Amino acid sequence: MFDVDAALAGAQRLFDAGHGVNVFKQFVIRKGHASDAELDAVFAGAAHVIEGSYATSPQEQMYVEPQAMMAWWRDGRCHIVGSMQCPFYVHKAMKVLLACGADDVEIAQSVTGGGFGGKEEYPSMIAAHVALLARKAGRAVKMVYDRDEDIAATTKRHPCWTRHRLAVDARGELCAIDIDVVMDGGAYLTLSPVVLSRGVLHAAGPYRCPVVRVRGRVVATNHPPHGAFRGFGAPQTTFAYERQIQKLARLRGEDALALRKRLALRAGDTTATGQLLGASVGTDEVFAAIESVAGRPPVRDGVNAHGAPVRRGRGVCFYFHGAGFTGSGEQRLAGRATVAVGRNGFEVRSSSTDIGQGAITIFTQIAAAALGVDPAHIAVVDPTTSRVPDSGPTVASRTCMVVGAVIDRAARVLRRRLEAWGAERGTSGPLVELARAYAAEPCAELAETATYEPPPGIAWDDATYTGAAYPVYGWAACLVDVEIDLDTCEARVLRCVQAVDVGKAINPAIVRGQIEGGTLQALGWALLENVVYRDGKVANANMTNCIVPTFADAPELETLLVEVPYPFGPSGAKGVGEIPMDGPAAAVANAVEDALGVAFDELPISPEAIAATRPRWRLP
Amino acid sequence: MTAYLRPRDLDEALAARAAHPDWMVLAGATDLMVNANHRAAPTGILDLWRLAPICFVRAADGEIAIGAGATWLEVERDAAVCTHLAPLAAAAREIGALQIQARATLGGNVGTSSPVGDSLPVLLALDAELEVASVRGRRRVPYREWCTGYRTTRLAADELIVAAHLPLPGPTTRTVWRKVGTRRAQSISKVMGAAAITLDGDVVIDARVALGAIADRPVRIAAVEAAVRGQRLADAAHAARAAVGPAIQPIDDVRSTASYRREVAENLVARFFHGMMQRADR
Amino acid sequence: MKLAFEVNGERRTVETSPWKRLLDVLREDLRLTGTKEGCGEGECGACTVELDGEVVNSCLVAAGQCDGRRIVTVEGLARGGVLHAVQRQLVACGGAQCGICTPGIAVCAAHVVDRGLIAGCDDATARAKIRDLLAGNICRCTGYQLIVDAVIAAAREVAPGTEGAR
Numbered sequence A: 001m002f003d004v005d006a007a008l009a010g011a012q013r014l015f016d017a018g019h020g021v022n023v024f025k026q027f028v029i030r031k032g033h034a035s036d037a038e039l040d041a042v043f044a045g046a047a048h049v050i051e052g053s054y055a056t057s058p059q060e061q062m063y064v065e066p067q068a069m070m071a072w073w074r075d076g077r078c079h080i081v082g083s084m085q086c087p088f089y090v091h092k093a094m095k096v097l098l099a100c101g102a103d104d105v106e107i108a109q110s111v112t113g114g115g116f117g118g119k120e121e122y123p124s125m126i127a128a129h130v131a132l133l134a135r136k137a138g139r140a141v142k143m144v145y146d147r148d149e150d151i152a153a154t155t156k157r158h159p160c161w162t163r164h165r166l167a168v169d170a171r172g173e174l175c176a177i178d179i180d181v182v183m184d185g186g187a188y189l190t191l192s193p194v195v196l197s198r199g200v201l202h203a204a205g206p207y208r209c210p211v212v213r214v215r216g217r218v219v220a221t222n223h224p225p226h227g228a229f230r231g232f233g234a235p236q237t238t239f240a241y242e243r244q245i246q247k248l249a250r251l252r253g254e255d256a257l258a259l260r261k262r263l264a265l266r267a268g269d270t271t272a273t274g275q276l277l278g279a280s281v282g283t284d285e286v287f288a289a290i291e292s293v294a295g296r297p298p299v300r301d302g303v304n305a306h307g308a309p310v311r312r313g314r315g316v317c318f319y320f321h322g323a324g325f326t327g328s329g330e331q332r333l334a335g336r337a338t339v340a341v342g343r344n345g346f347e348v349r350s351s352s353t354d355i356g357q358g359a360i361t362i363f364t365q366i367a368a369a370a371l372g373v374d375p376a377h378i379a380v381v382d383p384t385t386s387r388v389p390d391s392g393p394t395v396a397s398r399t400c401m402v403v404g405a406v407i408d409r410a411a412r413v414l415r416r417r418l419e420a421w422g423a424e425r426g427t428s429g430p431l432v433e434l435a436r437a438y439a440a441e442p443c444a445e446l447a448e449t450a451t452y453e454p455p456p457g458i459a460w461d462d463a464t465y466t467g468a469a470y471p472v473y474g475w476a477a478c479l480v481d482v483e484i485d486l487d488t489c490e491a492r493v494l495r496c497v498q499a500v501d502v503g504k505a506i507n508p509a510i511v512r513g514q515i516e517g518g519t520l521q522a523l524g525w526a527l528l529e530n531v532v533y534r535d536g537k538v539a540n541a542n543m544t545n546c547i548v549p550t551f552a553d554a555p556e557l558e559t560l561l562v563e564v565p566y567p568f569g570p571s572g573a574k575g576v577g578e579i580p581m582d583g584p585a586a587a588v589a590n591a592v593e594d595a596l597g598v599a600f601d602e603l604p605i606s607p608e609a610i611a612a613t614r615p616r617w618r619l620p
Numbered sequence B: 001m002t003a004y005l006r007p008r009d010l011d012e013a014l015a016a017r018a019a020h021p022d023w024m025v026l027a028g029a030t031d032l033m034v035n036a037n038h039r040a041a042p043t044g045i046l047d048l049w050r051l052a053p054i055c056f057v058r059a060a061d062g063e064i065a066i067g068a069g070a071t072w073l074e075v076e077r078d079a080a081v082c083t084h085l086a087p088l089a090a091a092a093r094e095i096g097a098l099q100i101q102a103r104a105t106l107g108g109n110v111g112t113s114s115p116v117g118d119s120l121p122v123l124l125a126l127d128a129e130l131e132v133a134s135v136r137g138r139r140r141v142p143y144r145e146w147c148t149g150y151r152t153t154r155l156a157a158d159e160l161i162v163a164a165h166l167p168l169p170g171p172t173t174r175t176v177w178r179k180v181g182t183r184r185a186q187s188i189s190k191v192m193g194a195a196a197i198t199l200d201g202d203v204v205i206d207a208r209v210a211l212g213a214i215a216d217r218p219v220r221i222a223a224v225e226a227a228v229r230g231q232r233l234a235d236a237a238h239a240a241r242a243a244v245g246p247a248i249q250p251i252d253d254v255r256s257t258a259s260y261r262r263e264v265a266e267n268l269v270a271r272f273f274h275g276m277m278q279r280a281d282r
Numbered sequence C: 001m002k003l004a005f006e007v008n009g010e011r012r013t014v015e016t017s018p019w020k021r022l023l024d025v026l027r028e029d030l031r032l033t034g035t036k037e038g039c040g041e042g043e044c045g046a047c048t049v050e051l052d053g054e055v056v057n058s059c060l061v062a063a064g065q066c067d068g069r070r071i072v073t074v075e076g077l078a079r080g081g082v083l084h085a086v087q088r089q090l091v092a093c094g095g096a097q098c099g100i101c102t103p104g105i106a107v108c109a110a111h112v113v114d115r116g117l118i119a120g121c122d123d124a125t126a127r128a129k130i131r132d133l134l135a136g137n138i139c140r141c142t143g144y145q146l147i148v149d150a151v152i153a154a155a156r157e158v159a160p161g162t163e164g165a166r
Helices: A004-008 A036-044 A087-098 A122-137 A147-153 A192-202 A234-252 A256-263 A283-294 A329-333 A359-371 A399-425 A431-440 A508-527 A584-596 A607-612 B010-019 B072-076 B079-084 B086-093 B106-112 B120-125 B222-228 B233-247 B258-281 C022-029 C085-093 C102-114 C123-133 C145-157
Strands: A023-031 A048-056 A068-074 A077-082 A105-109 A141-144 A160-168 A174-186 A211-220 A301-303 A309-323 A336-342 A345-349 A378-380 A447-451 A472-485 A491-501 A557-562 B003-005 B024-026 B044-047 B057-060 B063-067 B129-134 B137-142 B147-149 B160-167 B173-181 B189-200 B203-212 C002-007 C010-015 C048-051 C054-057 C070-072
Touching: A004 A174, A004 A211, A023 A192, A036 A160, A036 A174, A036 A211, A048 A234, A068 A122, A077 A087, A077 A122, A087 A105, A087 A122, A122 A141, A160 A234, A174 A192, A174 A234, A192 A211, A192 A234, A192 A309, A234 A256, A234 A309, A234 A584, A256 A283, A256 A309, A283 A309, A283 A472, A283 A491, A283 A557, A309 A584, A336 A359, A336 A399, A336 A431, A345 A359, A345 A399, A345 A431, A359 A378, A359 A399, A399 A431, A399 A447, A472 A584, A491 A508, A491 A584, A508 A557, A508 A584, A508 C145, A607 B258, B010 B044, B010 B129, B010 B160, B057 B079, B063 B079, B063 B106, B072 B079, B072 B086, B079 B086, B086 B120, B086 B173, B086 B189, B106 B120, B106 B160, B120 B173, B120 B189, B120 B203, B173 B258, B189 B258, B203 B222, B203 B233, B203 B258, B222 B233, B233 B258, C022 C048, C048 C102, C054 C102, C085 C102, C085 C145, C102 C123, C102 C145, C123 C145
Parallel strands: A077 A105, A174 A211, A345 A378, A491 A557, B003 B044, B024 B044, C002 C070
Antiparallel strands: A023 A211, A048 A160, A068 A077, A068 A141, A160 A174, A301 A309, A309 A472, A336 A345, A336 A447, A472 A491, B057 B063, B063 B160, B129 B137, B129 B160, B173 B189, B189 B203, C002 C010, C048 C054, C048 C070
């Protein structure tokens, strides 16, 4: 059973936990109406209703280092080292698998060659295999997946189908939004419920609307399981709402950017879950940034180097992404981090992994700033479970914003404690000297562990799905110019500009790297990436056919860092890891529509998909 | 244990080929070594990489001869190839990326004879002739007769490919090439086409038109060639487009669809003639 | 078979199967683990090394073919403890994230810079050429932008066609 409609119709019963046959999880969001009848009445009274169905494809993370893990046993204790995002996720799984205590299994992260969500949950699986094999064999066992195994077996982005209805009044204001989201979870539960949650929480978009209904379901099929991938459900629903908004702009003949600016959420507005937006809403700053560089749209028609006629178009989109765990997730996690006086300065201990996103550098900068010392005196220790507190997983754009803030607080307290110790002894001087003096004393380790504290006024109701879905949002706008070869129907991105409100770019090069990497993954998803399933198996399980963009496919990327500080992030920083993934696909679709006059509501917008619309193109 | 021989000259290579027809003939190895760590080791390896007598690109006597061991990097950097056989240089630049071009050889492309071999439609359009050798002697095979089916050729079990001989196109012959791959570089072809078109003013005197990735082997499209002969370029473009469809058998696979391949093949062939019309205008 | 070849300027000998991948000889026999495997099919370029002065995918080279040849891996780019200009600029520009593709990119980019393959080009042409020349190296983290910046910066440091980068 490979079709979500068949699964929902109960063609076979794979799963039933009370949400409906084959429904792993369902969420409903209601805003501004008490019943379906009330919602229907708003639609009935609307000046225009825009209806659309949108489909997005599965996507392979394609970290360049495949999954790899090694285990060995010594004195009855299991040691595991490998490529992973979340050592304590593996730790938790091994405690259950091995029926052992927390101290009987130790998880260490090896330098990890990319994750993007693909090494969030799957490493527990391969860790289980090596742990058991190592126990049986009485020797160290290492497993390294070949690329074909990795593509065939590990979790990918959920394919998703979204039906979206938009009710608009005569002045062009949104009166109501009604959305139905269905994701294909595959054969096992995985993180599907949480992915779906983020998908539905972003589904209504960053737009003012008094009446919203969102229903989301993730469905069991016989596909390989889908799971975490950068954006985590939001890219799927963002594609749908930004296509809808584009259709509204066309309907009204209104400038695409101006319309979005007119409808966008700002401080004082409420989201679909009724969250009152306060600080750090970068809407106006993001629009101003994109307008400052937009310039003229590309010349419509031309001829390319192959002598083929081309047609060009421009697309924009506006979007947001909640940073950190959903709802009360961060409170439940209660992430901890420690800053301690080390032998040669200071140590930062957290379970956040560096998977290329720069966690070590950022934590070093945050601790150094809070302590008032040179970064050279900071050592971020390896996130081995026996040596660090559980800071929560390295996911959800939370490492810098959430764990970084905990480190910032711990460092400030440690600084006061160390200074107080120095004052007691009558020693002053630079903090590093105090630290060296302390380390030379035969006294107990001086360490400060801090725990996440939610910002004041944050309240979330899991039962009604209302309240503050996220402590804060990042805001972004994207502009894409495309050129379509009319002989081959290949769409090429000529220009891609992203303006992203990151709160504060603690390290601008790292932030740029995050935005540009996420942007290209999004452009790839929009145009050329796909996982082809045949009879429930991946039919293109190799890098030859499961392609991602090369240097030559990538356009020059223009990145505009917008800084509207978040009072509870370190130096004002907000999450940035995921947001760039959400928007560009819709901007590409909007640009291709602008070029050819045909709507593109499914991903990927492959040459084959474009060619199939040729009879409907509206060319001069 | 796998035997290994790196012959010093062609005679030694041919003798080894005759003595060990089961050995793997390896040059750049870019195809045969894919996932090599998971495949059974061959009985023996006959390594032709950098075998001097087959590593050359030579322009003489109205032709350019390219040794089977010449890499695509050597082909694309050869001044005579770039001047006289521009489509071959262009195809060479689109084979894999730099790392592949530095190793993959003309002999490998011709010997493997994949339906998506990037140089093969060009060899058809340029009317190449292959030179093969064995201990029994040398012979030449017109490339248009080389491919006998899906990855099968006229190469005998004791033969090695020595070179391809490409006649220089005459002054009134224009050559063109286009590859449509899965992405802009390091890609497998969905469709590719090459043509050599001889003109008298804007009238097509003769044309060789070849397509790749649309059948089990690279193919000359005789119907197109017949349809355009004697036509003005504008009419030839229309005639060519109409003649492509019935002559090819593209398939659906994980990389593309039959209908897309068909449509693009038609567009490419029509553009070859149409594009020449624009060039004739200038 | 007994394999004798030059790796990073040193003569090395290895007893190995001629069918073994150069990649495995480097990583397992010589413990030069800087060279990475991302796919084993010549698609990702993480295993790129220089072989007799050209860049190749070491997963697609049979050990037997390396006898008597000259190989440079990422470990051979730095000289006398000084990183190659390309390596320095990858660090300075933020051109590396997770690092798995970085050795292959460093070897390929150093080749491009040292051979002067973008010498004398204006900035836009040089950027386009870099994108073409490095298209065999997949990076999933960076979007490539900061890597292109790094290669441009390294090329500016190095006199074209010389070994000055080392």
